[in-house]
Amino acid sequence: MLRKYLDKIKPNFEPGGKYQSLRSVFDGFETFLYTPRSTSQSGVHVHDSIDSKRVMIIVVAALMPCLLFGMYNTGYQNFIGSGITDLNFWHIMLYGFLAILPKIIVTYAVGLGIEFIVAQWRGEEIQEGFLVTGILVPLICPIETPVWMLAVATAFSVIFVKEVFGGTGFNIFNVALVTRAVLFFGYPAQMSGDRAFIASSPICGLGGTVEYSDAFTGATPLNQIANGADAATDAAGHILSTWDAFLGLYPGSFGETSTLCVLLGAALLLITGIASWKIMASVFAGGLFMGWIAYTFQSPIYPGSAILPIDQLVYGGFAFAAVFMATDPVTAARTGIGKYIYGFLVGVIAIIIRVYNNGYPEGAMLAVLLMNALAPLIDYCVVQANISQRMKRLRA
Amino acid sequence: MSKTSIRLHRGLDLQLQGGLTPESPVKVVKPATVAIIPDDFPGFTPKPSVREGDTIVKGAPLMHDKINERICLVSPTDGTVKAIVRGERRKILRIEVAAEEGQSAGRKKFSIAPDAGREEIMNAMMESGLWAMMRQRPYDIVPVPGTEPVNIFVTAFDSAPLAPSLEREVTGKGKEMAKGLETLAKLTGGKVYVSTRDDWSLALPPEVHHIIIEGPHPAGNAGVQAANIAPVNKGETIWTLDIVTAVRIGELMLYGYPEWETAVAVTGSEVKDPMTVRTVAGSSLSPVLKGNVKEDGRNHRVISGNVLTGDKESANGYLHYPYRQVTVIPEGDDVDEFMGWASMSPNKMSASRSFVSSLFKGKKFAPDARLNGGRRAMIMSEQYDKVMPMDILPEYLIKAILSRDIEQMEKLGIYEVAPEDFALCEYIDPSKLELQKIVRQGLDYVRK
Numbered sequence: 001m002l003r004k005y006l007d008k009i010k011p012n013f014e015p016g017g018k019y020q021s022l023r024s025v026f027d028g029f030e031t032f033l034y035t036p037r038s039t040s041q042s043g044v045h046v047h048d049s050i051d052s053k054r055v056m057i058i059v060v061a062a063l064m065p066c067l068l069f070g071m072y073n074t075g076y077q078n079f080i081g082s083g084i085t086d087l088n089f090w091h092i093m094l095y096g097f098l099a100i101l102p103k104i105i106v107t108y109a110v111g112l113g114i115e116f117i118v119a120q121w122r123g124e125e126i127q128e129g130f131l132v133t134g135i136l137v138p139l140i141c142p143i144e145t146p147v148w149m150l151a152v153a154t155a156f157s158v159i160f161v162k163e164v165f166g167g168t169g170f171n172i173f174n175v176a177l178v179t180r181a182v183l184f185f186g187y188p189a190q191m192s193g194d195r196a197f198i199a200s201s202p203i204c205g206l207g208g209t210v211e212y213s214d215a216f217t218g219a220t221p222l223n224q225i226a227n228g229a230d231a232a233t234d235a236a237g238h239i240l241s242t243w244d245a246f247l248g249l250y251p252g253s254f255g256e257t258s259t260l261c262v263l264l265g266a267a268l269l270l271i272t273g274i275a276s277w278k279i280m281a282s283v284f285a286g287g288l289f290m291g292w293i294a295y296t297f298q299s300p301i302y303p304g305s306a307i308l309p310i311d312q313l314v315y316g317g318f319a320f321a322a323v324f325m326a327t328d329p330v331t332a333a334r335t336g337i338g339k340y341i342y343g344f345l346v347g348v349i350a351i352i353i354r355v356y357n358n359g360y361p362e363g364a365m366l367a368v369l370l371m372n373a374l375a376p377l378i379d380y381c382v383v384q385a386n387i388s389q390r391m392k393r394l395r396a
Numbered sequence: 397m398s399k400t401s402i403r404l405h406r407g408l409d410l411q412l413q414g415g416l417t418p419e420s421p422v423k424v425v426k427p428a429t430v431a432i433i434p435d436d437f438p439g440f441t442p443k444p445s446v447r448e449g450d451t452i453v454k455g456a457p458l459m460h461d462k463i464n465e466r467i468c469l470v471s472p473t474d475g476t477v478k479a480i481v482r483g484e485r486r487k488i489l490r491i492e493v494a495a496e497e498g499q500s501a502g503r504k505k506f507s508i509a510p511d512a513g514r515e516e517i518m519n520a521m522m523e524s525g526l527w528a529m530m531r532q533r534p535y536d537i538v539p540v541p542g543t544e545p546v547n548i549f550v551t552a553f554d555s556a557p558l559a560p561s562l563e564r565e566v567t568g569k570g571k572e573m574a575k576g577l578e579t580l581a582k583l584t585g586g587k588v589y590v591s592t593r594d595d596w597s598l599a600l601p602p603e604v605h606h607i608i609i610e611g612p613h614p615a616g617n618a619g620v621q622a623a624n625i626a627p628v629n630k631g632e633t634i635w636t637l638d639i640v641t642a643v644r645i646g647e648l649m650l651y652g653y654p655e656w657e658t659a660v661a662v663t664g665s666e667v668k669d670p671m672t673v674r675t676v677a678g679s680s681l682s683p684v685l686k687g688n689v690k691e692d693g694r695n696h697r698v699i700s701g702n703v704l705t706g707d708k709e710s711a712n713g714y715l716h717y718p719y720r721q722v723t724v725i726p727e728g729d730d731v732d733e734f735m736g737w738a739s740m741s742p743n744k745m746s747a748s749r750s751f752v753s754s755l756f757k758g759k760k761f762a763p764d765a766r767l768n769g770g771r772r773a774m775i776m777s778e779q780y781d782k783v784m785p786m787d788i789l790p791e792y793l794i795k796a797i798l799s800r801d802i803e804q805m806e807k808l809g810i811y812e813v814a815p816e817d818f819a820l821c822e823y824i825d826p827s828k829l830e831l832q833k834i835v836r837q838g839l840d841y842v843r844k
Contacts, residue, residue, distance in 0.1 A: 033735060047823060390627075
């Protein structure tokens with residue numbers, strides 16, 4: 001039925017047709033709905049069922065626990081902050097849903113819009129890369145980020161970080177993280193501080209207006225520690241245990257506070273083999289290692305060094321970055337040994353920035369971006385090792 | 397004879413429907429036409445040695461190489477030259493011979509003295525058509541005479557999907573096999589390696605090194621074996637061949653000419669009754685497949701060879717080198733699959749654990765010829781490495797080839813590889829790149 005309709009309207013989109021300028025868009029939707037019939041014309045006669053659509057959709061599925069938890073957490077923080085005592089689960093979820101929905105829609109509309117235009121301009125198929133980026137961006141930004149800022153930053157990074165390099169598969173830096181970085185450096189007032197991480201106003205009659213006070217500062221745990229607090233607390237002022245921090249019911253960027261949900265996503269990525277366990281494991285190893293060094297050589301000048309190494313992993317965006325950001329196959333190291341080095345350094349640098357730079361209480365974003373830049377160098381060394389082994393054999 | 401065991405871990409055995417079983421029937425077919433296709437022999441530039449209408453005997457040359465005129469492709473049957481089929485720019489596509497009973501008593505017999513020198517043996521191999529059945533690395537081409545191979549690799553098993561047993565094919569020909577391998581040992585100053593599975597039961601002569609290789613496909617590829625035993629260095633040449641060709645070399649030495657009979661495994665999910673067909677090299681496919689392709693209304697893809705490295709043929713086409721397998725699978729261009737990328741179907745074949753089918757160990761699949769996705773840039777990393785049991789960085793070699801960087805290709809080991817070594821990489825690639833074609837272009841580019 002749908003197939004017949006598509007076949008009927010297809011000629012309009014072919015060269016010479018009425019809507020030929022929308023050809024890439026039509027192809028994009030057609031291949032989204034139906035697996036293309038194109039068969040192998042050279043080389044192997046059978047192909048694995050996996051394609052990049054499958055890869056991307058699994059990553060999106062792995063992000064769902066974080067998205068759902070983010071909705072709950074957003075609603076919860078607002079309800080607590082505005083003094084609502086009736087914590088109805090569905091009200092909280094609905095509030096969070098309404099808070100994030102415009103951001104998801106805007107990011108996808110801007111990003112996919114640019115992808116569609118570029119694909120048509122180049123005469124190529126639409127690529128799926130932005131399916132993941134579009135959901136990552138709202139998840140790693142504070143909930144109070146204005147929608148227009150998201151649109152500007154997304155457009156900037158899709159164009160200048162991805163498309164100018166040639167599109168999906170050719171970018172050097174992680175597109176979602178650059179979006180975050182553009183926001184962070186371009187609009188520091190709105191993106192950091194204590195009041196960005198909690199949705200502060202009612203939406204469609206749900207929730208309330210948050211009133212900040214000494215008892216309710218809205219600061220993230222890492223911010224509190226960087227500012228000299230003895231122990232991190234949640235928004236209501238209760239001291240966070242490692243377990244509380246692991247569960248993630250505290251102020252932070254929308255989808256990255258719950259290490260539990262991040263690990264649920266990680267499990268899906270590892271079971272399906274979509275993300276590299278080498279990178280994931282070595283980021284955590286690097287974080288633990290650097291956390292341990294910082295903890296061993298504690299200094300009152302750097303309050304972050306008093307955090308237990310295990311707490312370093314569950315606070316802030318560290319786990320999220322390890323599982324979803326560092327493992328982006330395009331911008332990470334591509335060789336086996338390179339992945340261990342890359343991941344370990346991401347972990348180490350994230351903690352170094354977090355602990356020894358009081359200006360930025362969160363280091364994961366900058367660590368991944370820095371290592372994105374260094375990944376080709378790491379791979380170059382691994383490839384050279386393979387080459388010199390071959391040359392040695394030749395001389396022997 | 398020395399013996400070594402090697403266990404390979406990287407690789408993949410595709411679980412396909414329509415394989416042979418020990419009970420599969422054997423049928424003998426006498427084809428009305430055979431054809432020899434020069435494109436099956438890379439590096440060989442064909443010049444016809446016959447004209448249409450010529451009457452020829454078995455073993456008579458049909459074509460010779462333009463540069464090394466002694467290297468011939470010969471007729472596997474008595475008969476009449478039916479057609480020299482040419483394509484664009486008069487390129488020879490194939491020479492067809494109408495098979496006729498008869499005059500093979502007059503066929504050319506090479507008499508090679510038992511103490512014959514290297515030169516004499518090699519000339520007989522070239523003129524008898526056996527030379528072209530070998531390949532050399534680098535470049536994966538018909539060996540160029542004049543360079544002595546540092547080692548010779550003889551593969552005695554085929555690990556490709558649904559491939560037949562080569563041991564069965566040479567059983568009962570122990571004398572010829574021994575003679576062939578002894579002869580090969582005279583052609584190299586290095587070693588002759590014969591690689592088998594561990595259940596190999598035939599005796600091998602003392603001149604050769606017996607290598608037992610375990611592990612999944614591509615364990616049976618000569619290049620994989622060489623890479624794990626004695627990799628090819630720049631400036632070196634190795635020869636590779638299968639045990640069937642070695643037996644034919646033995647026949648040439650013992651009786652003066654090789655036989656061109658061959659056992660063809662007829663396999664694949666669209667074959668009614670998988671069987672072995674005894675015919676001759678280059679046989680037309682219609683008698684081989686006659687009545688044995690399912691009439692289920694689907695479009696069929698007939699592959700001369702296996703699903704990874706075989707050639708697409710029509711049902712009226714011909715058997716291609718190495719003349720041992722035909723596979724028929726659904727073409728798949730008649731299927732509408734709604735949102736295939738989201739499918740939870742247990743019938744989708746994949747090496748990835750992102751499909752439900754990975755839960756069913758040992759399940760056999762009937763994949764069609766669709767790409768199952770669109771062509772993309774290389775996104776996922778370390779995919780090819782999973783099925784490449786060689787000390788090669790496949791992604792980087794492919795990139796060097798695509799950028800036509802000869803120095804980098806050399807450094808990354810292009811001399812060690814053949815397109816077939818990348819077949820599994822091409823199968824599992826989520827970006828659906830044409831890797832075998834890319835590698836072939838790279839090899840040709842470096843050679844020129």
